[in-house]
Amino acid sequence: MIAFYENFDHPYRTFWSHNMNFNAHLQKQVEILYVLEGELSVTINHNSTLVKPNELVIIFPNTVHSYETKNYSYVGLLIFDTSLTGDFANQLIKYKCSHPILSPKQVHPDIIYCIRAILHSQDEPKSLGLMKGYISVILGRAFEHLTLEKIIYSDHTDLTHKTLLYLAEHYKDSLTLAGLAQVLGTSKYHLSRIFSNKIGCNFNTYLNTLRIGYAQHLLANDSLSITDIAFECGFESQRTFNRTFKEISNITPSQYRKQMHTM
Numbered sequence: 001m002i003a004f005y006e007n008f009d010h011p012y013r014t015f016w017s018h019n020m021n022f023n024a025h026l027q028k029q030v031e032i033l034y035v036l037e038g039e040l041s042v043t044i045n046h047n048s049t050l051v052k053p054n055e056l057v058i059i060f061p062n063t064v065h066s067y068e069t070k071n072y073s074y075v076g077l078l079i080f081d082t083s084l085t086g087d088f089a090n091q092l093i094k095y096k097c098s099h100p101i102l103s104p105k106q107v108h109p110d111i112i113y114c115i116r117a118i119l120h121s122q123d124e125p126k127s128l129g130l131m132k133g134y135i136s137v138i139l140g141r142a143f144e145h146l147t148l149e150k151i152i153y154s155d156h157t158d159l160t161h162k163t164l165l166y167l168a169e170h171y172k173d174s175l176t177l178a179g180l181a182q183v184l185g186t187s188k189y190h191l192s193r194i195f196s197n198k199i200g201c202n203f204n205t206y207l208n209t210l211r212i213g214y215a216q217h218l219l220a221n222d223s224l225s226i227t228d229i230a231f232e233c234g235f236e237s238q239r240t241f242n243r244t245f246k247e248i249s250n251i252t253p254s255q256y257r258k259q260m261h262t263m
Helices: 086-094 109-120 128-145 155-170 177-184 188-199 203-221 226-232 238-249 253-261
Strands: 012-018 022-025 030-038 040-044 047-051 056-059 065-068 073-080 095-097 148-150
Touching: 012 109, 022 155, 022 188, 022 203, 030 040, 030 109, 040 056, 056 128, 073 109, 073 128, 086 095, 086 128, 109 128, 155 177, 155 188, 155 203, 177 188, 177 203, 188 203, 203 226, 203 238, 203 253, 226 238, 226 253, 238 253
Parallel strands: none
Antiparallel strands: 012 073, 022 065, 030 056, 030 073, 040 047, 040 065, 095 148
């Protein structure tokens, strides 16, 4: 699992990921997932689909989604701001799609070319103009097969979104369920039910998952010490960080760093 569930300052990020798993979350950006090998379950607004090789998923902004790999998966992932989507920005922000998954037959060769061009050159700087071009082609071909409907928010849906959006921005801060409830103007008991019934885990589990996801990114891409990474991710001690990291990732932080650097 590679950390990408943060609203990064950079307008786009790209990843290859093996055996991706992540609890329910959302972000301001658009997310495109392309399965190369294996399969994984993608849940979008509580609807789960087993996505197989050569299938494509488009996650619209502020859409609750999660990933689960039971055996093996190898995927390419693009995350980018709506500012890079040109004429598609309005549709992505104001509309939703109940089944934003393209079958292999619907994935046009132009889409595959653009995704591979982006991912195979992920370590090379790309101009925003070039990225806009690739993204426009991907969305243009994909939207030929998507059915959109205008978003109508309920108060309940809004609270779920507000909760996840706030945590996406503040997960490195010192947080408690009661403190989050106060910020959101609700009771901690109601918020606890949101986590259990809508997000699928309790507050602490979700918060730690976000923090460990970011830690994985730092371990794979930064030279910070494990102690510094622990504090950077919001943990109060390296001991707590190490224990939580192993609970979520099934290996220690040092083992994860070594594994990432030998891939």
